[in-house]
Amino acid sequence: MKRNRSMIIAFAGPATIFFLATFIYPIFRTLVMSFFSIQEITDPISKWKFNGIGNYVSLLQTPLYVTSWINLFKIFVIGGCITLGVSLLLAVILKSGVHGKGFFQAAIYLPNVISAVAMATMWIQYVFNSSYGFLTTFFRALHLDFLANIQWLDADHKFWALLLSYCFGMIGHFMLIWVSGIERISPDFYEAASIDGAGKVSQFFRITLPLLRGIFRTNIIMWSISVSGFFIWSKLFSPISADTSTVVPMIYMYDKLFGAENTGDVVRDAGSAAAIGVMLCLFIVIVFTIVNKLIKNDDLEF
Amino acid sequence: MKKVLKRLGVVMVCGAMLTTMMAGCGSASSSAAGSTAGSTAGSTASGDREFEGVKLVYWSNWEATEPQGVVITEAVKAFEEETGAEVDLQFKGRKGIKEGLIPALDADQQVDMFDGAQNKSNYGDRILCLEDLVAENDYEKDTNPVMMELSRSYYEDGKLYEIPYQMKANGYMYNKGLFEQAGITEVPSTWDEFLTVCQTLKDAGITPLTTDDAYAMQAFGMHLARLIGDEEVKDVVNNGGWDRPEVLETAQAFEELASKGYFSTQVGSNVWPTGQNTELATGKAAMYCVGTYVVNETKGITGPDFQWGFFGYPELPDGINGLEAMVIGNQSFAITNKCENPEAAFALITMLTRGEWDAKLSEESLALPADINNTSWPEQLMDAKPYMDNCTEIFATSGGLENNPDITPALKENLMKLYAGTCTAEEFVTNMLAASKG
Numbered sequence: 001m002k003r004n005r006s007m008i009i010a011f012a013g014p015a016t017i018f019f020l021a022t023f024i025y026p027i028f029r030t031l032v033m034s035f036f037s038i039q040e041i042t043d044p045i046s047k048w049k050f051n052g053i054g055n056y057v058s059l060l061q062t063p064l065y066v067t068s069w070i071n072l073f074k075i076f077v078i079g080g081c082i083t084l085g086v087s088l089l090l091a092v093i094l095k096s097g098v099h100g101k102g103f104f105q106a107a108i109y110l111p112n113v114i115s116a117v118a119m120a121t122m123w124i125q126y127v128f129n130s131s132y133g134f135l136t137t138f139f140r141a142l143h144l145d146f147l148a149n150i151q152w153l154d155a156d157h158k159f160w161a162l163l164l165s166y167c168f169g170m171i172g173h174f175m176l177i178w179v180s181g182i183e184r185i186s187p188d189f190y191e192a193a194s195i196d197g198a199g200k201v202s203q204f205f206r207i208t209l210p211l212l213r214g215i216f217r218t219n220i221i222m223w224s225i226s227v228s229g230f231f232i233w234s235k236l237f238s239p240i241s242a243d244t245s246t247v248v249p250m251i252y253m254y255d256k257l258f259g260a261e262n263t264g265d266v267v268r269d270a271g272s273a274a275a276i277g278v279m280l281c282l283f284i285v286i287v288f289t290i291v292n293k294l295i296k297n298d299d300l301e302f
Numbered sequence: 303m304k305k306v307l308k309r310l311g312v313v314m315v316c317g318a319m320l321t322t323m324m325a326g327c328g329s330a331s332s333s334a335a336g337s338t339a340g341s342t343a344g345s346t347a348s349g350d351r352e353f354e355g356v357k358l359v360y361w362s363n364w365e366a367t368e369p370q371g372v373v374i375t376e377a378v379k380a381f382e383e384e385t386g387a388e389v390d391l392q393f394k395g396r397k398g399i400k401e402g403l404i405p406a407l408d409a410d411q412q413v414d415m416f417d418g419a420q421n422k423s424n425y426g427d428r429i430l431c432l433e434d435l436v437a438e439n440d441y442e443k444d445t446n447p448v449m450m451e452l453s454r455s456y457y458e459d460g461k462l463y464e465i466p467y468q469m470k471a472n473g474y475m476y477n478k479g480l481f482e483q484a485g486i487t488e489v490p491s492t493w494d495e496f497l498t499v500c501q502t503l504k505d506a507g508i509t510p511l512t513t514d515d516a517y518a519m520q521a522f523g524m525h526l527a528r529l530i531g532d533e534e535v536k537d538v539v540n541n542g543g544w545d546r547p548e549v550l551e552t553a554q555a556f557e558e559l560a561s562k563g564y565f566s567t568q569v570g571s572n573v574w575p576t577g578q579n580t581e582l583a584t585g586k587a588a589m590y591c592v593g594t595y596v597v598n599e600t601k602g603i604t605g606p607d608f609q610w611g612f613f614g615y616p617e618l619p620d621g622i623n624g625l626e627a628m629v630i631g632n633q634s635f636a637i638t639n640k641c642e643n644p645e646a647a648f649a650l651i652t653m654l655t656r657g658e659w660d661a662k663l664s665e666e667s668l669a670l671p672a673d674i675n676n677t678s679w680p681e682q683l684m685d686a687k688p689y690m691d692n693c694t695e696i697f698a699t700s701g702g703l704e705n706n707p708d709i710t711p712a713l714k715e716n717l718m719k720l721y722a723g724t725c726t727a728e729e730f731v732t733n734m735l736a737a738s739k740g
Contacts, residue, residue, distance in 0.1 A: 039424075042408035063737060064708045129576065130568040151571035154722065155715040158573075239574050240516035241704070244711045244737075258400050259424065260707030265456075266424040267707070 033274035041270040055275040091178030109172035120236035123165035128152035159245040181215030224287040351386030353646040363399040363418040369666040377659040414641035421456040429636040464634035469670035470593040472629035478609035480588040489613035496616040500564040512566040512587035516574035518717040521591035523703030528621040535702035542738035553727035560723035570722030598668040612685035627695035712737035
C-alpha cells in the first residue's frame, strides 16, 4: 500500500503535539524542577533557585520520608503477594468449572466499582471499629476475647488493617486479568494432561502457571503502578494529618506541595514534591526493567 | 487535480483540529475577560446603589450545603440587592482553595476575594494589605483586639492581610449532663482540680476522657506550653529537644491519666472522627480536648438537647502562664491582588463579619461571632466567652506542637500509645528522640 506522508502528518501531527505538550513537557519540567528550590508549583522560573541534588539529599535524610518508602515497599511486596496470589487462586477456581461462576466473578469484582472513600469508611467504621466493628462483635460472639480485644486501628495494627482492606478491593481487578489469561489457554492441553494422568495441582503448576507468564508480568507492572499512586486509602486511614504507619510517598508529596494541616505556618515546597515525583517514576521504571529481565514472554507459543 | 484535492483535504483536517483546540481555550479566556471588563465597568459606573455594575468573584472554602455555605449564600444575595454588585460565589471546599487558588491567581484567573483557614502568609503578594481599608472604614473597633493582633502576627511586616471570622477556642469541651450525674458543680481550673474531676467521673462509672488521632496533639501541646510557652514548644519539635525535663514531666502527667484509667479503653484506635462522634457526642466519654468547632461537627449526633460545656486548659503548679493564655483561632477573609474593587470586596467582608449576618453565621454554624457587639453567643459555646474575653496570650495551634509536619506523625503515634497506656513516659521521650534523629 502506498503511504501518503502528508496525510499521516496531518492526522498524527496534532495528536503528537498534544501528547508532547501534555505528557512529555510536564515530565521534563518536573525533572528540572526537582533540582531547584521552588515554593509554589506555579512560581515563574525567575523565582526558582538552583539547588542541585539538595532536594533529594534532604528528602533522603528525613526519617518520615524514608518511612513512607518502607511502607510503600511493604505494600508492594506483601500486598502484592496477597493480591496476586489470592486473585490467581480465585481465577483458577472460577475457571475450573465451579457452579455460579458468573455470580462469584461479579461479587469478587464488586469492590472495584464502589468508591474507595466508601470502601475505606466501611472498613474503618464497620469492620475495624473496636467497640461495634464486625471483627470485635464476631470474635466476641465466638468468645475469642483475645482476638475481640485487638484494636485494629491502633499504631501497632493500623498498617495491617490498611493493607488488608486495600488488597480486598484490588483482588477482583487482578482476578479478571488472570481469568482472561487462563481463557487463552486451549482446553486441549488440560484434556491431554488429564488423559496422561495429571491431577489438577500438577496441571496448574505445569500448564497454567507457565502459560500465564506474560499475564504475570503485566500484573506485576500494573500492581507497581497502582501502589506507587497509593494515596486515597492512606488519606482515609489517617485523615487530617499523616501517620507513620500509613504514610506513603504520595501523601508526603501532597503535604510538601500543598502544605500540611494544622501547622500554623504553611510551608510549601514544590521542588521537593517534584523530586518525590521523579523518585516514584524511577520506582516504576526500575520495577518494569527488572520484571522484563526476569520474566521473558517470547519463548512460548500457544 | 487529485493531488490538489488531497492537499485541500489535509488543510481542512488541520484547520478543523486547530479550530476545535482554539475553541476549547477560548471559552476560558473570554470568561476571564468578561469578568475583568465587569470589574472595570464597576469602577466607573455610577448608579443609585453603591457598587452598581461591579462584579466580584468570591471563592469560599465551605461547601454550599454546610451551615456556613447556606448563610454566606443568603448574605451574598442580600449584598447584591443592597449594593447592586454582582457576586460570583463559588464554593470550592477546603481542598479546592488549598490546591487550586494559588495556581488560579498565578494564571491570572479573576478571583477577587476568598475565605479559608487562618494564616494566609504563604499567599505572599497575591493578597492585599487591608490596613487602609480597615482604617477608612473604622472596622477594627468591633473585633476582639486579640484576634486582630493574631491576624497581624502571621506577617513579617506586622500588617493586616486577612479579616478574622468564625472564631474558635481550644480547651476541654465537656458533657455537662455527665458532670451533673457525677455531682460535679465546678469546672477545674488547676491540674489538681482536673485530676479530682477525672476521678469523680470515674467513680461515677463515667469515662472521663477521650480523643482522636488527629487531635491527640492538642492536650499534650497545651500542657507543655503551660510549662515552657509555645515558642519553646516549637523549638522542641523543630530542633529535637525531646530530652527537656518538661517534656518528660508532661508525658508523666498523661501517663498518670492513662494508668488511672481516665482515658477511654479504645482511645488508642480512635481514627478521627471516631472518638468525637462515637464517644463524646454519644455521652460515653465526658471530656475531649479540642476546639469549639466540635459542637458543629457533631450536632447531627448530639441533637439540640446535648449540654455542652467548655473550660480552658488547667493551670499547672509550675507553669509559666495561666488561663489567660490559650489556643484561639479563626477562619479569615482575604482580598486578592486581582481585585479591582477592593472597596466592594471589603464591604462584603464587613457585611459577613458584622451585625445581622455575623450573628446568623455564628448561630447556624455554632461558632463564635466576629463582631464583639454580637453578645448573643450560641448557648453551647457560652462557657468559652469569659476565657476568650480574658485571653491576653494566644498559643499557636496545639501550643506549637504541630509546628513540624515531619515530626507530627511520629508524635501522633506515640501520643496515642501514651494515652492508651501502651507506652510509658520514658519510652515516649526515647521514641521521640529516635524519631527526630532518624
